[in-house]
Amino acid sequence: MMRVGLALCAALLSGDGRGTKADDKRPSVTLVRIEPGTMAMGHDRGRANEAPIHKVTLREAFRIGKYEVTQQEYAAVMGKNPSRFRGPRRPVETVSWEQAVEFCRRLTDSDRKAGRIPEGHEYRLPAEAEWEYCCRAGTTTPHYFGKDASKAGEHEWTRDNSGGRTHDVGGKKPNPWGLHDMAGNVREWCLDWYGPYPNRAVTDPTGPEKGTKRVFRSGDWYYRAETGCTMSSQRGAHLPTYAHYHVGFRVVLAPGKALLAKRKADRLKKVRRQVEALVKQLGDRKYATRERAHKRIEALGADAREVLRAFPEQTDPEIRARIQLILESSPVDKKSSPVDKLVAHWAAAAGPRRGRTSR
Ligand SMILES: [Ca+2]
Numbered sequence: 001m002m003r004v005g006l007a008l009c010a011a012l013l014s015g016d017g018r019g020t021k022a023d024d025k026r027p028s029v030t031l032v033r034i035e036p037g038t039m040a041m042g043h044d045r046g047r048a049n050e051a052p053i054h055k056v057t058l059r060e061a062f063r064i065g066k067y068e069v070t071q072q073e074y075a076a077v078m079g080k081n082p083s084r085f086r087g088p089r090r091p092v093e094t095v096s097w098e099q100a101v102e103f104c105r106r107l108t109d110s111d112r113k114a115g116r117i118p119e120g121h122e123y124r125l126p127a128e129a130e131w132e133y134c135c136r137a138g139t140t141t142p143h144y145f146g147k148d149a150s151k152a153g154e155h156e157w158t159r160d161n162s163g164g165r166t167h168d169v170g171g172k173k174p175n176p177w178g179l180h181d182m183a184g185n186v187r188e189w190c191l192d193w194y195g196p197y198p199n200r201a202v203t204d205p206t207g208p209e210k211g212t213k214r215v216f217r218s219g220d221w222y223y224r225a226e227t228g229c230t231m232s233s234q235r236g237a238h239l240p241t242y243a244h245y246h247v248g249f250r251v252v253l254a255p256g257k258a259l260l261a262k263r264k265a266d267r268l269k270k271v272r273r274q275v276e277a278l279v280k281q282l283g284d285r286k287y288a289t290r291e292r293a294h295k296r297i298e299a300l301g302a303d304a305r306e307v308l309r310a311f312p313e314q315t316d317p318e319i320r321a322r323i324q325l326i327l328e329s330s331p332v333d334k335k336s337s338p339v340d341k342l343v344a345h346w347a348a349a350a351g352p353r354r355g356r357t358s359r
Contacts, residue, residue: 029073047228068092068180071090123253158219
């Protein structure tokens with residue numbers, strides 16, 4: 001019954017000819033593929049919890065719900081509908097973070113058994129950074145439609161136009177990546193514990209390791225756009241058991257932990273071979289050769305640093321010192337880049353040999 005319900009739901013949602021045999025193998029929710037990339041996350045002139053602006057890199061492609069999870073979708077998986085504002089295509093609300101996570105787990109099970117999702121993939125809530133990346137959709141303005149909040153009504157259900165209730169998903173214009181209701185309708189639970197942002201560039205962030213509240217993002221039908229609550233940077237949070245009629249969620253479909261671990265192990269194996277060759281070059285007395293080796297290690301990024309941390313103890317103290325400098329350097333802070341630090345290190349160490357290097 002669950003499969004039938006989900007398939008029916010998918011067909012109703014897409015309106016694009018689903019219902020054929022081939023379509024039976026598509027995921028049960030409508031998803032949009034998101035490519036890896038970088039963004040400036042946060043806002044320095046918004047609320048205090050939106051600062052500092054920091055660079056975020058997402059290395060893996062993933063898929064995210066084109067819409068908030070609807071009541072029809074939720075009921076088909078969970079067997080009940082907790083929502084206050086009833087309607088099959090309205091977003092599910094009055095759903096806690098814990099219930100949203102359980103929905104993802106059950107949907108993963110059923111879609112996996114039905115062969116609807118790729119091997120090793122799973123549904124989960126979006127990480128907060130993934131959510132903002134999707135909301136911004138390449139934009140850097142306060143709203144994904146620009147600076148002018150007077151255009152909010154074309155894109156968002158807020159207190160200004162909602163009539164004090166939720167509305168069917170997809171009723172407003174999508175953002176540049178085709179996602180609907182990222183700014184309004186219901187708030188959306190994210191995976192992360194709530195906490196302050198890091199003051200540095202980060203890769204694939206998933207928030208603090210511990211906490212008491214879980215993050216939700218997006219504005220909602222309850223607040224006016226002029227309060228700034230529908231800006232792409234706006235953050236909120238509450239206890240994971242909190243269930244209220246202004247909070248729902250959308251799902252992400254992405255490789256699960258086991259698949260990610262396997263991919264990482266394969267990647268590190270390749271990087272290790274390259275790093276081993278480059279470390280040998282560090283012993284070369286020619287400045288240009290050493291600099292090239294370090295630049296190439298730096299270009300390999302976080303993976304290279306991980307390999308170097310596990311690198312067998314070097315007997316040569318100078319090579320050991322150089323590896324240590326790479327590990328201690330931030331890969332993004334230009335003023336303290338490994339190359340800059342090493343240039344200083346070599347300049348100091350090369351005093352007696354000055355004139356013999358190719359500098
Ligand atoms: Ca929303």
